[in-house]
Each structure stands twice: as structure tokens, then as C-alpha cells.
Amino acid sequence: MRSILLVKTSSLGDVIHNLPVVSDLRRIWPNIAIDWVVEEAFAEIPRLHPGVRTVLPMALRRWRKQLGQRATWAEMREFVRQLRTPYYDLILDTQGLIKSGIITRLARGLRCGYNAEVARERHAAWFYDCKYLIPPNAHAVERNRWLSAAACAYEQPAALRYGIHAPQATPGAVLQPAYCVLLSATSRDDKLWPEENWARLGQHLTAQGLRCVLPAGNPRERERATRIAASIPGATVAPPSSLNELATLLAGAVGVVGVDTGLTHLAAALDRPVVALYVATDPGLTGVFAGVQAVNLGGKGQIPSPELVLASLQSLLTKVHA
Incomplete structure (x- = not known):
């Protein structure tokens, strides 16, 4: 096996869940060339992995x-030209959508993906030369890894490795060593953890000598983060940041508490102690997945208490420093 193309375009959490595939492939074939097709908004994530040769950004959402x-x-023609220039030993679509299937079909090489019975969109299987029946009730990370192992005919390595490293902080950046990142923003209101719970958690963390930092993106998220930060002594709202800058912020944190959002998965992939909060979705299939340093709390219709979250974070920090 000399070259492989990975097709996983979005969303942020899904892209992060695909990173262990790169690590697995590199352990089996240290010299393999791995390229990756991804939405331009998330292109910084595959670039964090030293095992990825070329990232091919696409802009379907914008187009x-x-x-x-x-x-x-003109952009679309150039993307297709770049996609079709190399010939790959194997093209692997771990997304299982019609859009990712079309991209897989446009590339040149042996095209592999999920069987129609387990693909997220069953008609995506039309675009593959080889199709694999992967257990649908497994976590997304495991499904990606199993599909890669089946398509490439190797035994999946036992250890899970995301394999990414955050960029170093820029000169002059102030990243105090003792801070926790609170990821309070998510794409759906029903996934939010109550603001009063964030305030109580942050006050407990401050009392223990930890500064709280709250990243936020759009104006609505910043308004909410600002309200929460105002109720926590010494807390700050991080300025608008790129994914690389957020990765650096997360990598330097003592611990991270976050709702069901891609940045929570990024923190886990960076090997930080993470407590993930679920109130509207089941974390069984798409929760944080990174071994003993990450824990999922709550579930559909369940709201974890600040005291439980604090105790879980303290337990993780104790394990890290043991």
C-alpha cells in the first residue's frame, strides 16, 4: 500500500473521530502517503496530524x-482536477453520505465504504467498488477504524491514538498554566447546559485556584459566554479564534468541560482531561472517546449537576497526576 485518500468532509466532531484512522495506517505502513478531503472550515484539523501528506479542502457549503x-x-473545476490527478491504491469514505460517495467516485483508485445497510445514507454505497458491513451500534471512532482495517486488510492496532499536536502558542500569548476551558456553546439550544450550572461550576473551580476561560464564536455565543464569565471571579471570554488557536488553548488547559460540540472532542483528541456534558443526545455512539482521561455525563433528558461535573473532573485530574 503506497497511497490512500480519506474522505471525511464534516462536521468538526466527525473529522476528529477520523484522526485515529491516520494513526492506524501509519503504524501498519510507516511510509504510506495519506491525503484527506475535508470541508474548508475544518481543514486545519487533518493538518494537525503529521501523518497526513496533503489536505484537499472543498467548499461545498459555500459553493x-x-x-x-x-x-x-472555477474553484470546483480546480478541486476536481486536484482530486483526480493522483491515482490512489485505495480511496476510503468513512462518512457514508451521498455527497462523500460522489467525491469518492470522482477520485481515481479502488473506492471503499460502508455497505448500504449501515451507511448513514444507504444510496452512498452505489459509489463504492468495495462495501463493508460494520456494526452500526459501535462508537463512530471504532466504526471508522474498523472500516479502514477491513478495506485495507490489516488487524486493527489495539491502542487508540489521535496523533495530533497543537501548534505552539505565539510569542506574547498569555496562557497561564492553571486554567480550565469551559465550552458552553453548541449548535443547538437543546444541547446547552444551564447558565446557572456553569456559574456554580466556575465558582467552585475558581475557589480551587483555577482560572476559567470560555471560548465563543458568533455574537450569540459570545453574549452567553460573557454572561457566564461575569458570574465567575476572574473568568475570561477568549477572543474569536481559529481552530489552530483553539487547539493551542485547549492543549494548555488543566482540564476541559464542554457540551456536545466538536471542540469537546478536539480537547479529548489532544489528550486533555475532559468532562463532556450531554442533555439532549445519547453519548453512546458519538460521545467523547479517548480512554481514561475523558468521561461522558448525562444523556437524553438528563442534566448533570455541577457537583457531579466537578467531582468527575477532580477524579480525572487525580488520575493524570497520580
Whole structure:
């Protein structure tokens, strides 16, 4: 096996869940060339893995909104040209959607993906030369790894490794050694943890000498983070940041507490102690998955208490420093 193309375009959490595939492939074939097709918004994530040779960003979300512009069609032609230039020994679609299946079909090489029975969109299987029946009730990370092992005919390594490293902080950046990151923002309101719970947790952490940092993206998220930070002594709201900058922030944290959002998975992939909070979804299939330094709390219709979250984080920190 000399070269492989991975197709996992979005979302942030899904892209992070695919990183162990790169680590597995590199352990089996240390010199293999691995390229990756991903949405431009998440392109920084595969670049954090030293085992990825080339990242091929696509902009399907943006292109859909700008189909009437010549520049859009020029970009799409150039993307297809880059996609079809190499010939790959194997093309692996771990996403299992029709859009990812089409991308897989456009590339040149042996095309592999999920069987129609277990693909997220069953018609995606039309685009593959080889299809594999992977248990649908396994965690997303394991499904990705099992699919890669089946398609490439190797025994999956026992150890789980995301294999990424955060960029070093830029000169002048102030990253105090004792801080916790609180990831309070997520894409759906029903996934939010109550603001008063964040305040109580943050006050407990501050009393233990830990500064709280709250990243936030869009204006609505920043308003919420600002309200929460105002109720926690010494807490700060991080400025708008790129994924690389957020990775650096997360990597330097003593611990991370986050709701069901991609950044919580990124913190786990960076080997930080993570407590993930679920109130509207079941973490069984898509919760944080990183061994003993990460724990999922709650579930659909369940709201973890600040005291339980604090106790879980303290337990993780004790294990790290043991």
C-alpha cells in the first residue's frame, strides 16, 4: 500500500473521530502517503496530524450558495482536477453520505465504504467498488477504524491514538498554566447546559485556584459566554479564534468541560482531561472517546449537576497526576 485518500468532509466532531484512522495506517505502513478531503472550515484539523501528506479542502457549503458565480465553477473545476490527478491504491469514505460517495467516485483508485445497510445514507454505497458491513451500534471512532482495517486488510492496532499536536502558542500569548476551558456553546439550544450550572461550576473551580476561560464564536455565543464569565471571579471570554488557536488553548488547559460540540472532542483528541456534558443526545455512539482521561455525563433528558461535573473532573485530574 503506497497511497490512500480519506474522505471525511464534516462536521468538526466527525473529522476528529477520523484522526485515529491516520494513526492506524501509519503504524501498519510507516511510509504510506495519506491525503484527506475535508470541508474548508475544518481543514486545519487533518493538518494537525503529521501523518497526513496533503489536505484537499472543498467548499461545498459555500459553493451551494454561490452557484451563479463564475469563480465558484472555477474553484470546483480546480478541486476536481486536484482530486483526480493522483491515482490512489485505495480511496476510503468513512462518512457514508451521498455527497462523500460522489467525491469518492470522482477520485481515481479502488473506492471503499460502508455497505448500504449501515451507511448513514444507504444510496452512498452505489459509489463504492468495495462495501463493508460494520456494526452500526459501535462508537463512530471504532466504526471508522474498523472500516479502514477491513478495506485495507490489516488487524486493527489495539491502542487508540489521535496523533495530533497543537501548534505552539505565539510569542506574547498569555496562557497561564492553571486554567480550565469551559465550552458552553453548541449548535443547538437543546444541547446547552444551564447558565446557572456553569456559574456554580466556575465558582467552585475558581475557589480551587483555577482560572476559567470560555471560548465563543458568533455574537450569540459570545453574549452567553460573557454572561457566564461575569458570574465567575476572574473568568475570561477568549477572543474569536481559529481552530489552530483553539487547539493551542485547549492543549494548555488543566482540564476541559464542554457540551456536545466538536471542540469537546478536539480537547479529548489532544489528550486533555475532559468532562463532556450531554442533555439532549445519547453519548453512546458519538460521545467523547479517548480512554481514561475523558468521561461522558448525562444523556437524553438528563442534566448533570455541577457537583457531579466537578467531582468527575477532580477524579480525572487525580488520575493524570497520580
